[in-house]
Amino acid sequence: MEVSLDTIDLQILTLIQNNARISNADLARELSMAPSAVLERVKKLEQKKVITGYTTQINPTAVQQKLLAFIFIRSSESFGCGKTGEELAKIPEVQEVHNIAGEDCYLIKVRTADSASLMHMMRTSLRNIPNITSTKTTIVLETVKEQQQIIIPKN
């Protein structure tokens, strides 16, 4: 779907991206517009799927999710068939599934409580997915930065 965003839309996205709980009234004040006009734009951005959701960032260690890992996965599935990727996406511990260029087929990002639960996930969820020929796991020792904010152009 084609979307065209003007300067005001981009300003809204910039503000709302860094604080999803900003009130519509505050948004309107920042933009010097009537609240109703801003609300209309936000609703349209949601409809156009420019805004895909509002998420609360939670400290993983506070909820016992202390291990982060990236796993490269090779699959013997025919090129273009995304069946393996879809199966990987169903696993709750898997936050991201990317189809990548190069020898490996998929790169996934996984968050679990500890290394034991990572092993458990690999032995159960991954084992049941056909066509997976090999995996290469990279354990994260420390995360220096982790934000999902995107660079939004000025206009």
Added chain:
Amino acid sequence: MEVSLDTIDLQILTLIQNNARISNADLARELSMAPSAVLERVKKLEQKKVITGYTTQINPTAVQQKLLAFIFIRSSESFGCGKTGEELAKIPEVQEVHNIAGEDCYLIKVRTADSASLMHMMRTSLRNIPNITSTKTTIVLETVKEQQQIIIPKN
């Protein structure tokens, strides 16, 4: 900092994680509590840094950020010195910086408009960081899943 979360806190986190814009009144209804009590808990979760922010998920292609890449970076810095990681974290296109186990030192996640702007970032921002000895770039062809939601325990 040590934190202890009870069942109600975990319920709040589960609800608010998937919809950061949920009203305090709706939260209270779901939990069968008074709005003021829920507000008090949310404020404390923010203070305790269990909640670290509220983010709006934006479709990257709508704002011309069509390229996603992961880059493995080797550094000659002495072990435990995080200077390189801090420098990488300053680059706006870099969404994530992880210190990883194994031969490579860092894994970063980068989002740019296209391959040309990725090359430009590498030639400018990366070049200026001392101690980087090599980089290995993995281009994402297609993203099947990308969520930051964490698994929150039941109690």
Added chain:
DNA sequence: GCTGAAACGAGCAATGT
């Protein structure tokens, strides 16, 4: 730490330009 009340402000839809 939760409830209930009360003041204040925001949400949201209708209407007009």
Added chain:
DNA sequence: ACATTGCTCGTTTCAGC
């Protein structure tokens, strides 16, 4: 596509338990 209006409902503070 934006501004104004007005009713409704949510937010937030405070007293009391």
